[in-house]
Amino acid sequence: MGDPMKIRAKLDGDVLDVRVLMAHPMETGQRKDGAGNLVPLHFIQTMTAQLNGKPVLEAETSQAISRNPVFGFKLKGAKTGDKRTDEVTVPTG
Amino acid sequence: MTEPSRRTALKRTGALAAAAMAAGLLRPTEAFADWNKSAFESKTVADALRNLKVASPADSKDIVIRAPDIAENGAVVPIEIQSNIPGTRSIAVLIEKNPFPYAASFDFAQGAALPFVALRVKMGETSNVRVVVATADGKFHAAAKEVKVTIGGCGG
Numbered sequence: 658m659g660d661p662m663k664i665r666a667k668l669d670g671d672v673l674d675v676r677v678l679m680a681h682p683m684e685t686g687q688r689k690d691g692a693g694n695l696v697p698l699h700f701i702q703t704m705t706a707q708l709n710g711k712p713v714l715e716a717e718t719s720q721a722i723s724r725n726p727v728f729g730f731k732l733k734g735a736k737t738g739d740k741r742t743d744e745v746t747v748p749t750g
Numbered sequence: 751m752t753e754p755s756r757r758t759a760l761k762r763t764g765a766l767a768a769a770a771m772a773a774g775l776l777r778p779t780e781a782f783a784d785w786n787k788s789a790f791e792s793k794t795v796a797d798a799l800r801n802l803k804v805a806s807p808a809d810s811k812d813i814v815i816r817a818p819d820i821a822e823n824g825a826v827v828p829i830e831i832q833s834n835i836p837g838t839r840s841i842a843v844l845i846e847k848n849p850f851p852y853a854a855s856f857d858f859a860q861g862a863a864l865p866f867v868a869l870r871v872k873m874g875e876t877s878n879v880r881v882v883v884a885t886a887d888g889k890f891h892a893a894a895k896e897v898k899v900t901i902g903g904c905g906g
Contacts, residue, residue: 672864685872687849702785706863713862719790721845721853721872723826729868733861 666735673735675706677728685720701726708732789852795844795880798852802842807882807892810835815881815895824873824899831867837886838865846894847877860886873899 663678679701686698698720706714714730789801799807816830831841842855856867865883873879878894885891 676868683872708862711859711862713859715784715857716854717785717790718854719850719852721848721850723870723872727868727870729830729866730856731864731866733864 668735668737671733671735673708673732675730675732677706679726679728681724681726683720683722683724683726704728706730706732708735786852786855790850792852793850795846795851798844798850799882802852802855802882804842804882804884804890807890810883810891810893813881813883813891813893815879815893817879817895817897819896820898820900821873822900824875824901826870827873827897827899828868828870829879831881833865833883833891835865835883835885835891838883839886840884841865841867842882842884843869843871844880844882845871845873845877846880848872848874851880873897875899 662680665676667674681701682699683701684696684699686695688696690696700720701718701722704714704716704718705712713732716728718726786801789798792798792801812834814830814832814834816832817827821827829843831843833841837860838858839860840855840857843853844851845853853871854869858865871879876896876898878896880892880894883891883893
């Protein structure tokens with residue numbers, strides 16, 4: 658998928674403001690393509706955010722999340738220079 | 751006699767396999783075990799809450815939902831949720847009139863993530879956005895905000 662996510666983080670005092678943009682169609686299974694066929698369900702189901710290797714936020718999501726999802730969250734205990742890792746699981750179907 | 755020794759050997763491997771299973775080493779790989787399928791496939795808020803094992807949430811003014819009063823485009827409705835309830839463990843978001851109301855839930859690591867989340871959801875029609883907060887003491891708190899939708903975000 659190349660580079661599916663863009664992440665921005667801003668440190669405000671001791672609170673890290675994180676925004677994640679994921680490129681994903683988030684198909685609801687209710688939309689029809691040009692030929693009138695239903696586009697099958699296809700959406701992000703789970704998301705985990707880690708800070709310095711420790712999971713800090715876990716999410717489960719449905720097809721009701723908008724296309725190209727944007728999530729924002731706030732983390733504590735982050736310092737400038739910290740590394741972050743993240744992971745998106747994109748199942749089919 | 752070779753037979754008994756073979757038998758014990760078989761028994762041993764059997765025991766070994768059972769021990770490995772018990773230790774979780776040979777657990778059948780269950781993809782997305784955390785994903786609450788029954789809740790996501792519920793068609794009413796009541797069913798979804800039941801499948802989320804939410805028991806009698808109390809209305810709370812300490813849950814702040816920031817969402818537009820009128821959303822022009824139901825495909826992208828920005829919502830921000832902040833819980834001011836101490837010990838907030840998770841936040842679940844349900845869109846009452848969507849075909850499948852349960853939209854998402856977020857679990858926060860205590861002390862590491864503030865009970866805040868911003869997301870963008872699809873809304874099929876004007877509906878309440880219902881937020882259920884679970885706290886560390888096992889209690890549930892709820893709040894709702896109505897968002898009017900002029901163009902639906904499902905289908906099309």
